[in-house]
Amino acid sequence: MRIKTGDSVIVIAGKEKGKKGKVLATYPKTERVVVEGLNKVKRHTKPTQNNPQGGIIEKEAALHVSNVMLIDPESGKPTRIKMVQQADGTKVRTAVKSGKAI
Known part of the structure; x- marks a missing residue:
């Protein structure tokens, strides 16, 4: 989830x-x-x-x-979520619309 x-x-x-x-x-x-x-x-x-x-x-x-x-923390509109792996190997939840980390 x-x-x-x-x-x-x-x-x-x-x-x-x-x-x-x-x-x-x-x-x-x-x-x-x-x-x-x-x-x-x-x-x-x-x-x-x-x-x-x-x-x-x-x-x-x-x-x-x-x-x-x-x-979405930036626009205030509903967004989907994607998991983005950072350089140090940790995964971060990211808003699909703005690309901002949640």
Whole structure:
């Protein structure tokens, strides 16, 4: 998966299409990401010791990684990612549109 925690992404498909946010968590095995403030769901919880009140909690649900695209740091538009090998042998994620390292 080429999207990492902390990246800025834009949703390119689904009901949240066109909205931007920051990646809070990634799940490589299921190819899903959680984006801050997007894809909110309501969870009904029973009272527990940690949360004695219980009630309805609203939280972000995971989106499939194919429905989000990384935002180019230079132009602010969605871009694909390519891996570029540097002279010292390390690989760096690079935006295809601008060529800038992410």
